[in-house]
Amino acid sequence: MRLNLAGAVAIAGLLLTGAAHAERLTDKPLVDAAWLAENLGNESLVVLDIRDLVNGTDPYAAGHVPGAIAARYSEAGWRAPVNNIPGMLPPVEQIEASIAALGVNDDSQVVIVPAGTNAAEFGGATRVYWTFKVLGHDAVTILDGGWAGWTKANGEVSTEASAAEAGDFKAEFRPELLAGVEEVTEAIESDANLIDARAVAQFIGQEKSGVVQALGHIPTAVNINFDKFYDAQNASFASADTIAQLADAAGVGGKSDFIAFCNTGHLASIAWFGLSEVEGLDNVRLYDGSMADWTADPARPVVTN
Structure with missing residues (x-):
C-alpha cells in the first residue's frame, strides 16, 4: 500500500x-x-x-x-x-x-x-x-x-530526600475543562448544571470567605458540599455510586454538562474530580476563579435561595 x-x-x-x-x-x-x-x-x-x-x-x-x-x-x-x-x-x-x-x-x-x-x-x-x-x-x-x-497499609517509609532532575514536560492546553465568566453566564441561561461545592452556610448566604465580595451563590446553582466526596475516617474518596447518589439528592442525577465552583477553585476541584473522573460524567468543567472572580464585578448576580 x-x-x-x-x-x-x-x-x-x-x-x-x-x-x-x-x-x-x-x-x-x-x-x-x-x-x-x-x-x-x-x-x-x-x-x-x-x-x-x-x-x-x-x-x-x-x-x-x-x-x-x-x-x-x-x-x-x-x-x-x-x-x-x-x-x-x-x-x-x-x-x-x-x-x-x-x-x-x-x-x-x-x-x-x-x-x-x-x-x-x-x-x-x-x-x-x-x-x-x-x-x-x-x-x-x-x-x-x-x-x-x-x-x-504499612507502606515503606523513607526520610531520604529525592532531588528532581528537570523533565521535558510540555503542556497541551484543554480549554474544554475550564470555565470562566462567559461560560458560567451561559450556563445560567441554559441547561448546564452549576455545582457549588462550598459548605451550606456559604451557599445560602449566612457566611462568606474573605476573598468573596457578596453573600450567596451563582443563580441556578445547586449545592453538593465538598466534604461529602471524601471519607476521612477510612482515608478514601467516595465511590462512583455514592457520587451518583449525591447528584441525585441535589436534583442533577443522570445529567451531564457541569460547571463546579467554590470560592477559589480548590474545593470545587473535589466535586469536579468526583463527577468527571470517578463517576465518569461528560462535559464537567471547573470554574477556576469561582466566587472570588464572579463577585469581583458587583453587576454579576448573586442569590441566597
Whole structure:
C-alpha cells in the first residue's frame, strides 16, 4: 500500500504520540497503596508529595513514599493570583516550567500524594490532578487516602530526600475543562448544571470567605458540599455510586454538562474530580476563579435561595 507524504507524516505523528504516552501505567483516577508499592521503581513513575508544612514542621522530611519528590501544594507553583483573583491556574508557560522542574516528562506516570487527613486537604490533590488534565497530561492519578492511606497499609517509609532532575514536560492546553465568566453566564441561561461545592452556610448566604465580595451563590446553582466526596475516617474518596447518589439528592442525577465552583477553585476541584473522573460524567468543567472572580464585578448576580 502506498502512502502520500501527508499520510506518512500523519502516521509518523501518531506513532510518536503513542510512544510519548507508552509508559502510562494506569487509567484509573485513584490507586491504592498496594498498586503504588508494586510500581515503585518503574522508570516512568513520578511520585509528587504535595503535603504542606504543619505548624512549621515538614511532613516530607519526617517520612514519605520512597523516591517521592517534594512538591508542596502551597509552594510549588500550582496556583497563582491572576488579575487580582487568588488561586488561579498560572499562565501555561509558567506552570509548564514548574511541572518540568519537578522531574515530570511527557511520558511520566504521575502519582499525587496528599496527606489524606480530610476532604479540604485532599482537595489539593484533586486540584493538582485537574491541573495536569487541563494541561493535556492524562497519565496522572491520586493515591487514594494519600499519606494516611499509605501508612495505614504499612507502606515503606523513607526520610531520604529525592532531588528532581528537570523533565521535558510540555503542556497541551484543554480549554474544554475550564470555565470562566462567559461560560458560567451561559450556563445560567441554559441547561448546564452549576455545582457549588462550598459548605451550606456559604451557599445560602449566612457566611462568606474573605476573598468573596457578596453573600450567596451563582443563580441556578445547586449545592453538593465538598466534604461529602471524601471519607476521612477510612482515608478514601467516595465511590462512583455514592457520587451518583449525591447528584441525585441535589436534583442533577443522570445529567451531564457541569460547571463546579467554590470560592477559589480548590474545593470545587473535589466535586469536579468526583463527577468527571470517578463517576465518569461528560462535559464537567471547573470554574477556576469561582466566587472570588464572579463577585469581583458587583453587576454579576448573586442569590441566597
